[in-house]
Amino acid sequence: RCLGINYRSQIRLKSDIGFVLDIDGVLLRGSEPIPQAKEALELLQVNKVPFILLTNGGGLTEKSRIEFISSRIGVPLSPLQIIQSHTPMKTYAVNKTYQRVMVVGGVGDRSRECAYGYGFKDVVMPIDYVRQNPSISPYHNFSKDSLEKDAKDVDVSSAIDAILVFHDSRDMSTDTQVILDFLNSENGVVGTKRNFKSSEPSVPIIFSNNDFVWPNKYNLPRFGQGALRIMIEALYREVNQLKPSENLKSTIMGKPFPVQYNFAHHVLIDWREKLLKNQVNSLEQILPPLDSEPKNSPFSKIYMVGDNPASDIKGANDYGWESLLLRTGVYNDREGTDILPTGGIHDNILAAVKSVLR
Ligand code: G3P
Ligand code: MG
Structure with missing residues (x-):
C-alpha cells in the first residue's frame, strides 16, 4: 500500500x-x-x-x-x-548504548515488536513482570488472555539497562509502579531496592515525548505521556526526598x-x-x-x-x-x-x- x-x-x-x-x-x-x-x-x-x-x-x-x-x-x-x-531511539540499539531495555506504553506488545525491529537485544515490558508475579501490581487490569498473549517469560535475575517510554500507558498504575521500582532498584534488577537516595536513577529513563495533552474524538484534549512523566517525577521526588531544586534526571525526546x-x-x-x-x-x-x-x-x-x-x-x-x-x-x-x-x-x-x- x-x-x-x-x-x-x-x-x-x-x-x-x-x-x-x-x-x-x-x-x-x-x-x-x-x-x-x-x-x-x-x-x-x-x-x-x-x-x-x-x-x-x-x-x-x-x-x-x-x-x-x-x-x-x-x-x-x-x-x-x-x-x-521513539524513532530516534533506534540509535541506542544500533550503537549498542543499551542492550536489554524495558519498553513502556502502547497496545499489547506492539511496542516490543518495534523495539526488536530497532535492534535491541532483549526487550521486556511491565506486563512480563505482572505475568511472572501478579502481586507486583495488585490491581492490574490485564486480562488472562492478554497475559498469555502479550507477555513473555522474563529472566528476573537479569538487569535492565534502560527504561524507554515509547507511548501512552494503557495501564498507568502498573507502568508507574514498575517504573518506580526500577528507578530505585539495585542496578536495574527487579524486586530489589537500593539503600541510598539520589536524583540519579538506578537505570536511565528516556521519555519519547512530553505532550501533556493530545486530541481525540472527545471534546477536550486528553492526558498524554507528559502527564505520566509528571507523575513519575512526583513519586520519585517523594521516595528520594529530593530538595525543591532537584529533579529526577531523565531524557525527553520528541x-x-x-x-x-x-x-x-x-x-x-x-x-x-x-x-x-x-x-x-x-x-x-x-x-x-x-x-x-x-x-x-x-x-x-x-x-x-x-x-x-x-x-x-x-x-x-x-x-x-x-x-x-x-x-x-x-x-x-x-x-x-x-x-x-x-x-x-x-x-x-x-x-x-x-x-x-x-
Ligand atoms: O500520543 C500522540 C500525541 O501525543 C500527539 O501526536 O501526532 O500530534 O504529535 P502528534
Ligand atoms: Mg498533533
Missing part, C-alpha cells in the same frame, strides 16, 4: 522547500481522518514538494503506522516519510526538542534525495546521528504544520522553521496561545498548505 507513489514526472521538484506535518490533530483525529487531509497531501505530491510526517505518537512500527495512515486517508505514503516519537527536529531535518533531506532520484519506492532508510544538525541543508524554507502550540509550533520556531498552526486539534481560538506561529493560524491542513503554495 505504501508503494506506487505517483509523483507526476513532468513537474519539477520544488526542491528548496519542504513540509513537516504533524499527525494527530492535523491528518487524523483519533483514528478518523481529517476531511481535508487527503487533498492537502495530494496537492503536495502533485506539486512535488518533499514532505514527511513528524509525530509524538508511537507504540508500533513505522511501517504499520504509515500503512494505517495511508489507508485511512487514501493517499500512498512511504515508511521513509514518518518519524515517530517535539518540541531540537533532537527531534535535527533527526527530522536529516530524514527530510533524505526523502528529497529519493524524490530527485525517482526512488520513492525505496525502503532503504538512513539512520541520522543523534542530535546533530545537518551541515548543508538544501532547503531554503521548511514548513511545520501542527495543532499543538507547545510541541509543534514551539519546536519549529526554536529550530528556525516556519510554523503553521491549525484549528483541527489541541489549539482553539477561545483559549488562544502565547506561542505564535510564524505562518499564521489556519482552519485545516489544506488551507495551510495552500497558503504556502500560493
